[in-house]
Amino acid sequence: MIKALFKHIYKYYKDTFILAIAGVVIGVLVGIIDAAFGLGLNACTAIRTKYFWYLIWFLPLGGVFVWFIYHQFGKSVANGMKMVFHVGLGKNNKLPIRMVPLAVIGTWTTHLFGGSAGREGVAVQIGAAVSNNVGRLVDKTIDIENSRKMFLITGMAAGFSGLFCTPLAAIFFALEVLVAGKLEYHALIPATVASISAAFTSRALGLRKFHINILETLNYHPSTYNAVFLLKLAAMGLCFGIVGSLFALILRYLRLKFAFRFSSPVKKVLIMGAVIAVLMMVFHQGRYSGTGSNLVALCFDGITDDIYAYDWILKMALTILTLSSGFIGGEVAPLFSIGSCLGYVLGPVFGFDPMFGAALGFASVFCSGSNTLLAAILVGVESFGYSMLPFFSVVCFVSFIFNFNNSIFTAQRVAFTR
Amino acid sequence: MIKALFKHIYKYYKDTFILAIAGVVIGVLVGIIDAAFGLGLNACTAIRTKYFWYLIWFLPLGGVFVWFIYHQFGKSVANGMKMVFHVGLGKNNKLPIRMVPLAVIGTWTTHLFGGSAGREGVAVQIGAAVSNNVGRLVDKTIDIENSRKMFLITGMAAGFSGLFCTPLAAIFFALEVLVAGKLEYHALIPATVASISAAFTSRALGLRKFHINILETLNYHPSTYNAVFLLKLAAMGLCFGIVGSLFALILRYLRLKFAFRFSSPVKKVLIMGAVIAVLMMVFHQGRYSGTGSNLVALCFDGITDDIYAYDWILKMALTILTLSSGFIGGEVAPLFSIGSCLGYVLGPVFGFDPMFGAALGFASVFCSGSNTLLAAILVGVESFGYSMLPFFSVVCFVSFIFNFNNSIFTAQRVAFTR
Incomplete structure (x- = not known):
């Protein structure tokens, strides 16, 4: 019994350590993509603010364009955030990486032509999809308990943190959002590492945090x-x-x-x-x-x-x-x-x-x-x-x-x- | 269906409101007892510090005294904190109020004669027992969903907060301690009200918070x-x-x-x-x-x-x-x-x-x-x-x-x- 206990403890901390290392990789990757997405979005916003009266007329066409790219390349990923949740709740396994460019381009289009919308949905999808793909690579060599969920939460934390540069909020967002009232503490360490790495990375690449004391x-x-x-x-x-x-x-x-x-x-x-x-x-x-x-x-x-x-x-x-x-x-x-x-x-x-x-x-x-x-x-x-x-x-x-x-x-x- | 939903919502917020009012009562009561307990403990500590060489010899006898009072009056409450948890986890219903004087006198004795121990166990028991008894009174007139657990968490928050004067920590302590990784948000509002009331009360009665910036x-x-x-x-x-x-x-x-x-x-x-x-x-x-x-x-x-x-x-x-x-x-x-x-x-x-x-x-x-x-x-x-x-x-x-x-x-x- 003692031996089984030690084996469990060893496996748990080994998993945590591997996930933490993977968390750095995920955090940096997601931070880079978040920064590109965020800076691109800032550019779209700047252009729209300047040329509002030229661009707003094309909002309906922009919408058709968004529909078109999802229709052509992303029928299976049209329901972005729902897919992310389904992986977290064990109803699905795979998040195709193409949900990232689609969500990024879709959101840029919405913002360029003057729609009113946010951006964190995209950031969380970026994080989840990157992490899911990294996780599936890791899975081929190492067996990590509950790995789908672990990587998902890690990625969500990175995605949120990389965009808003609020690492603590991002960690708890990822831990608590799947089931309100439950904290997925199993993923605490990788989520923390990924969240901090993503915030560092995107800040280093020029994304600025909103902060007023x-x-x-x-x-x-x-x-x-x-x-x-x-x-x-x-x-x-x-x-x-x-x-x-x-x-x-x-x-x-x-x-x-x-x-x-x-x-x-x-x-x-x-x-x-x-x-x-x-x-x-x-x-x-x-x-x-x-x-x-x-x-x-x-x-x-x-x-x-x-x-x-x-x-x-x-x-x-x-x-x-x-x-x-x-x-x-x-x-x-x-x-x-x-x-x-x-x-x-x-x-x-x-x-x-x-x-x-x-x-x-x-x-x-x-x-x-x-x-x-x-x-x-x-x-x-x-x-x-x-x-x-x-x-x-x-x-x-x-x-x-x-x-x-x-x-x-x-x-x-x-x-x-x- | 809509009607049932509204009925549920109405009942939930009515319950929350009643629990919040009860939370004030519980908070004030617990704050008073916590203050008396805490100030008494400070007095015991001061006496022991001054007369250490006289008192320490009686530590074994102090221990026998503690055993004696529990043996005479509190066999059923000897396992204080475990009883509190059992109410929280639905294994038991009732916390007799006599666990309060027993735990208070027991702890004072330990401290007076030079044992090394804490005090929050007592404070949490004070909170839980007072709240449990208030709760059972309330239950006689009003039907509140899940009331045993609600009152328990409310009381624990009040007990912790009244002693340490750290209301936020007390709220989350009570919400998360029963099941690690789960937050009993159902009790959030009464726990908050009770915690803040208890901190105010015990502070007003002279208990000082440990604080260094x-x-x-x-x-x-x-x-x-x-x-x-x-x-x-x-x-x-x-x-x-x-x-x-x-x-x-x-x-x-x-x-x-x-x-x-x-x-x-x-x-x-x-x-x-x-x-x-x-x-x-x-x-x-x-x-x-x-x-x-x-x-x-x-x-x-x-x-x-x-x-x-x-x-x-x-x-x-x-x-x-x-x-x-x-x-x-x-x-x-x-x-x-x-x-x-x-x-x-x-x-x-x-x-x-x-x-x-x-x-x-x-x-x-x-x-x-x-x-x-x-x-x-x-x-x-x-x-x-x-x-x-x-x-x-x-x-x-x-x-x-x-x-x-x-x-x-x-x-x-x-x-x-x-």
């Missing part, structure tokens, strides 16, 4: 909080939770609705692309195109009155329309910007500085929308300063509980009652 | 770390992990061993009490008696050369002896001091300031010994400053993985492979 300008100290302060935070968390939840719910509903409504996906993307293009022109000429990082920047530039009270609603509506019409892109970055804009107007209602509200919204609308608690708190502190930990915790706790079991990741499972 | 004196910045720095942190985490794991393993082994070795518990506590008393006198006259907060204070007083390289070994040995001989007390505070003393001597080996090493050891030996990751990281940042988050994370990740499935909580379950 807002407590340097604002004066909220954890030791000064009282019951009223905490109740205000909870009330804000409630609002953020409902908005994040609605985002996930409506997106899911409209995706189904449009799929039934239109006789073909080409028709869908053509008609809806035209509708979105018109809306983008009408509502402040491209303000709601792209990831929404422009709105986040406006929230934290220190200038007042440059965020409209309805910014979060329009950003939410246009992102949902873009993503349910067949365009490719993520949901997380728009959740950040929806949350920031909502928090910016909600903060003063509760007597807070708008920037403080915006920071809280940034993390906690993502918390509810993605149904991942620890990742959201950590995204908050890695973006706005570690001393914000108690505030992000309280707001995200409430937001997480008021998510009503919705998630932008429809294949996610939940391990607790809510 | 070590980054104010040391200059480690997250943005300056590189691969070598991270590998050093990982190597330290490995050492801390093994020590915490050994603590749990040897304690478990010796508890069983002594139970078989001695023909009666009275004989055990008399003989072993005498042995411990002699060891306490020989080794620096009481330096290793009590919770070990004296050693932690020496680690962070800025004076060099007042920590011996063997402090952690002796503290570990004497705590294990005390707890396996029939004395009552916790394991967490000694884990803090063992970790700090070890880190203090281990830090300079890796080129770090001893205080930096001590802070890392404080959290991560507890991490491994208790098999709770998030609680340990949060204890670290709530004690030494939120900006230490990345350092505590890396060290605790490694420490947690090298715990070899041991835990001071022998009834704990593990939900992932390791």
